Amino acid sequence: MPELPEIETLVRELKLKTAGRVLSQLDIRQEAVLKTPALLLKSSLEGKSILTAGRVGKFLYLEWERGFRLWFHLGMTGQLGWTEAVQEDTHLHLVLSFEGTRERLWFRDIRKFGEVFMTEGAALPENLKRLGPDPFEISPDGFSALFRKRTGVIKNLLMNQTLLSGLGNIYVNESLHRAGIHPKRPAGRVSGSRIARLHHVIRAVLEEAISDGGSSIDDYIRSDGTRGRFQERHRVYGRAGERCRDCGTRIRRVQISGRSAFFCGHCQR
DNA sequence: GAAGGCCTGGAA
DNA sequence: TTCCAGGCCTTC
Numbered sequence: 001m002p003e004l005p006e007i008e009t010l011v012r013e014l015k016l017k018t019a020g021r022v023l024s025q026l027d028i029r030q031e032a033v034l035k036t037p038a039l040l041l042k043s044s045l046e047g048k049s050i051l052t053a054g055r056v057g058k059f060l061y062l063e064w065e066r067g068f069r070l071w072f073h074l075g076m077t078g079q080l081g082w083t084e085a086v087q088e089d090t091h092l093h094l095v096l097s098f099e100g101t102r103e104r105l106w107f108r109d110i111r112k113f114g115e116v117f118m119t120e121g122a123a124l125p126e127n128l129k130r131l132g133p134d135p136f137e138i139s140p141d142g143f144s145a146l147f148r149k150r151t152g153v154i155k156n157l158l159m160n161q162t163l164l165s166g167l168g169n170i171y172v173n174e175s176l177h178r179a180g181i182h183p184k185r186p187a188g189r190v191s192g193s194r195i196a197r198l199h200h201v202i203r204a205v206l207e208e209a210i211s212d213g214g215s216s217i218d219d220y221i222r223s224d225g226t227r228g229r230f231q232e233r234h235r236v237y238g239r240a241g242e243r244c245r246d247c248g249t250r251i252r253r254v255q256i257s258g259r260s261a262f263f264c265g266h267c268q269r
Numbered sequence: 270g271a272a273g274g275c276c277t278g279g280a281a
Numbered sequence: 282t283t284c285c286a287g288g289c290c291t292t293c
Contacts, residue, residue, distance in 0.1 A: 001287070032276095058288080076287055077277080091277090111276040113288060127289095152270075161289080168288070218278095218286085257271065259287065 002074040002220050004134060004166030005209035006228065007060050010080055013223040015053040017082045018062060018105065021098040022049045029092045033075075033109055035117035044068055044118060056124075057131045057165030067121045071128075075113025077219040081106050110219060134166040135202045143199040147187040154190060155183035155256050167202070170215055170237045173262045175202045177236045182268045183261040184254075208233070236262040 023045050028038045051063045060080065061069045072080055084102045086095055094116065096105040107116060119125055133142070146163050147154065157163060158172045167175070176183050178201040181190055190198070214220060214228035217238065221227055231238070235245055240253035244264040254261050 003288095073288085075276095075289080109276095110278070111287090113276070115289095156270095159288090169286095258273090 001076055001168050001170055001217065002078060002214070003058060003168035003171050004055075005171070005206050005212075005230065006214035006220050007055050007058050007074070007166075008206075008210050009214045009228065010223055011053045011055045011060055014060075014062065014080070014082060014105075017103070017223065018050045018098075019052055020049060021101070023047065023064075023096055024099050025097040027095040027097070029095065032112045033078075033093055033107075033114045033116050035115050041070075041118055044120070045070065056128055057134055057161055058168070059128060059131075069119045071115075071117050071119065072107060073115045074220075075109060075111065075115070077110040078114035079108040079219060079221055080223060081108070081221070081225055082223045083225055130162050131165040132161065132163045135164065135199065135206060138164065138199075140196060140199055144192060144195045147190060147195055150187040152187055153184050153256060154181060154187045155259075155261055157187045159259070166206070169259055170217070170234070171202070171205055171209065173237045174205050174235060177263060177268060178205060180268055182265075183256060183263050185269075236264065238262065 026042045026046055031038055045064060045068060048064045048066065051065060054061050054063060059071055059073050061071045063069050082103055082105050086104055086106045087108065091108045091110045092106065093109055094107040147157060150157060155172055155176065158167050175198065179194060179198040181194055181198060209215060209230040212228055212230035213222050215231040216227035217231055236251050239251045240262060242251055244251055244267060247264065247266045249264050249266040251262055252265055
């Protein structure tokens, strides 16, 4: 599940690898995840150079000359790579070739929950305008205001991209454990000091995960095809039945709104 | 609010 | 063979 740390890892890598590269050919192997007409994509980007890469929430973009932005959302199983060898299979969607290098940028997505689209100019499309700030952008006051008087369970609110962008199931579970908050607790009933602590630990978890190159649970890989390492440091996610690293209690797993929640019933209240 | 649907590989 | 995972959207 690529979330903010995985996308940020790819942004940092692709920024270095793609800046200044001129696209010689955009090869569209299938249009399942393409939200912009194939011909428009090709005519807009071929022959143009990439300026930089960036991120908004869990969306990654490549910024091109003349104001074009090529956006990627990896869904659950999306992979964005920059390598010479490309795995040619039915899950490959896009292959971009550049002048003066044998390395190519490619997008693979097994479950096709991802999306790729292009924008022109500064205007953001609707799906991006709806996103809330990410945990690094929001102020402590803004963060605590998200939860005031809210009756929904805290885990669901944290995963709501229109309130706060960037977090998914892995980092919400990890953050709630570090903050000592039970995932089912109504958001409005978490104390102010706990909310402040939550904001702090979310940033810490994300920063640690970024420095580890993200979490490779199922399909996520870095742009060179190697795995992230943060999954080795997960305290609750995917550890049902194992012992809490703080108190030894067995980690529990329950469903909250159809999603798995992992928590320590002793450390999290 | 909660549940269903998209989609696929891998586990049960 | 059936079920499950889940980011995000749609529908109840």
